[in-house]
Amino acid sequence: MAAQAAAAGAAFEQDIHHDPKQKPQNVCVLGGGNFGTAMAFLAASKSHSVRWYCRDPKQAATITSTRRNPRYLSDIELPEGLQATANVSEALQGATLVISALPAQATPHFIEKYRGDIPADAIFCCTSKGLYLEEGCFLSEAMLRAFQRPQTLAFLSGPSFARQICERHPTALVCASAKLADAVQVQFALSSKRFRVYASQDTVGVELGGALKNPLAIGAGMIEGAGFGINTLAAFVTRATRELTVLCVAMGGRPETISGLAGVGDLMLTAFGDLSRNRNCGLRLAKGESLDTILQSCTVEGVPTASVAKAFATKCNLDLPLFTAVAMILDGRLNVEDALDHLMSRPLGTEVPLL
Numbered sequence: 001m002a003a004q005a006a007a008a009g010a011a012f013e014q015d016i017h018h019d020p021k022q023k024p025q026n027v028c029v030l031g032g033g034n035f036g037t038a039m040a041f042l043a044a045s046k047s048h049s050v051r052w053y054c055r056d057p058k059q060a061a062t063i064t065s066t067r068r069n070p071r072y073l074s075d076i077e078l079p080e081g082l083q084a085t086a087n088v089s090e091a092l093q094g095a096t097l098v099i100s101a102l103p104a105q106a107t108p109h110f111i112e113k114y115r116g117d118i119p120a121d122a123i124f125c126c127t128s129k130g131l132y133l134e135e136g137c138f139l140s141e142a143m144l145r146a147f148q149r150p151q152t153l154a155f156l157s158g159p160s161f162a163r164q165i166c167e168r169h170p171t172a173l174v175c176a177s178a179k180l181a182d183a184v185q186v187q188f189a190l191s192s193k194r195f196r197v198y199a200s201q202d203t204v205g206v207e208l209g210g211a212l213k214n215p216l217a218i219g220a221g222m223i224e225g226a227g228f229g230i231n232t233l234a235a236f237v238t239r240a241t242r243e244l245t246v247l248c249v250a251m252g253g254r255p256e257t258i259s260g261l262a263g264v265g266d267l268m269l270t271a272f273g274d275l276s277r278n279r280n281c282g283l284r285l286a287k288g289e290s291l292d293t294i295l296q297s298c299t300v301e302g303v304p305t306a307s308v309a310k311a312f313a314t315k316c317n318l319d320l321p322l323f324t325a326v327a328m329i330l331d332g333r334l335n336v337e338d339a340l341d342h343l344m345s346r347p348l349g350t351e352v353p354l355l
């Protein structure tokens with residue numbers, strides 16, 4: 001399948017979505033991990049000028065000389081024209097579009113440290129999927145505080161494993177920005193025959209959908225790890241979708257966004273997809289591995305996000321048993337079996353509010 005997809009590669013490069021009104025971008029990708037690799041791959045495939053910041057100088061040098069990322073997705077051959085560097089100022093100089101693929105918890109600190117190097121008129125497009133634990137808030141709020149000035153933010157989200165983007169599987173995402181024209185800039189900058197971006201103005205829904213599906217995907221993994229089958233998983237994902245929608249709408253997002261790519265689309269991918277680190281984290285926890293060991297092995301955004309999600313639910317006066325159970329298991333206050341027992345023993349009720 002991967003070979004077949006790669007063979008279709010030449011067509012992928014063609015920019016069928018070229019809009020003469022959209023200028024070519026000077027793209028800077030931040031983050032040398034899985035998603036940074038996918039974003040650098042995409043932007044370079046579209047013939048933008050791409051500079052890619054990886055904090056490890058050896059890694060950056062190897063990428064530039066071999067066109068492979070030695071640490072992540074190392075079997076993927078990257079397009080020509082990519083320049084990786086460990087020098088932040090060099091990477092950001094003259095950028096018109098900054099695509100950040102740093103872990104959520106690292107992003108505000110990065111901005112605080114390097115805001116002087118980030119061009120004030122660039123679109124800062126965030127692909128991180130998490131809420132900000134240190135301040136118990138949306139990542140965008142912490143990012144804007146870190147900028148200490150107005151900066152155009154966009155959020156790119158939806159069902160998209162980095163590996164499958166690089167293997168050119170047809171993929172669809174949504175990009176949200178307060179001004180539709182800014183979301184459209186990103187849309188045209190990245191769309192191709194194999195990567196379709198929808199534009200949106202629902203920044204709250206897109207940011208929250210991407211972040212909140214992660215603790216729920218951990219829950220889905222726990223169910224599988226505990227040995228339960230598709231009956232349990234389907235029930236969980238259905239009720240999880242409801243909790244996701246109720247919380248996003250209470251926080252100001254649109255329900256249509258949550259039934260779209262950034263919500264249900266990404267929840268399905270991560271709850272059912274073997275490549276999901278959040279799902280695998282739940283699976284490994286249910287099999288008895290310690291959370292510390294798991295977090296040392298990979299980025300799992302759902303862990304810090306779970307407790308912020310629970311705090312958001314409390315603030316909105318919402319009873320969201322699945323978010324609560326996942327957060328309590330991650331805090332070590334409940335085990336998976338007891339959580340399932342408790343969830344199945346809750347008072348019986350109607351599925352949706354009565355008419």
Ligand SMILES: NC(=O)C1=CN([C@@H]2O[C@H](COP(=O)(O)OP(=O)(O)OC[C@H]3O[C@@H](n4cnc5c(N)ncnc54)[C@H](O)[C@@H]3O)[C@@H](O)[C@H]2O)C=CC1
Binds near residue numbers: 034055129162
């Ligand atoms: N992997 C995927 O398929 C997808 C990931 N995302 C999101 O992208 C974000 C990044 O995820 P991945 O790339 O998968 O993680 P990763 O763990 O593969 O890579 C993270 C990278 O960030 C670098 N990094 C960490 N802290 C840093 C700092 N302070 N300064 C500079 N570099 C730093 C690490 O060295 C590493 O290269 C997450 O929020 C994730 O939810 C979104 C869609 C898909």
Ligand SMILES: O=C(CO)COP(=O)(O)O
Binds near residue numbers: 160277278299
């Ligand atoms: O968000 C993702 C794909 O859309 C990646 O999910 P994981 O972080 O669980 O691997």
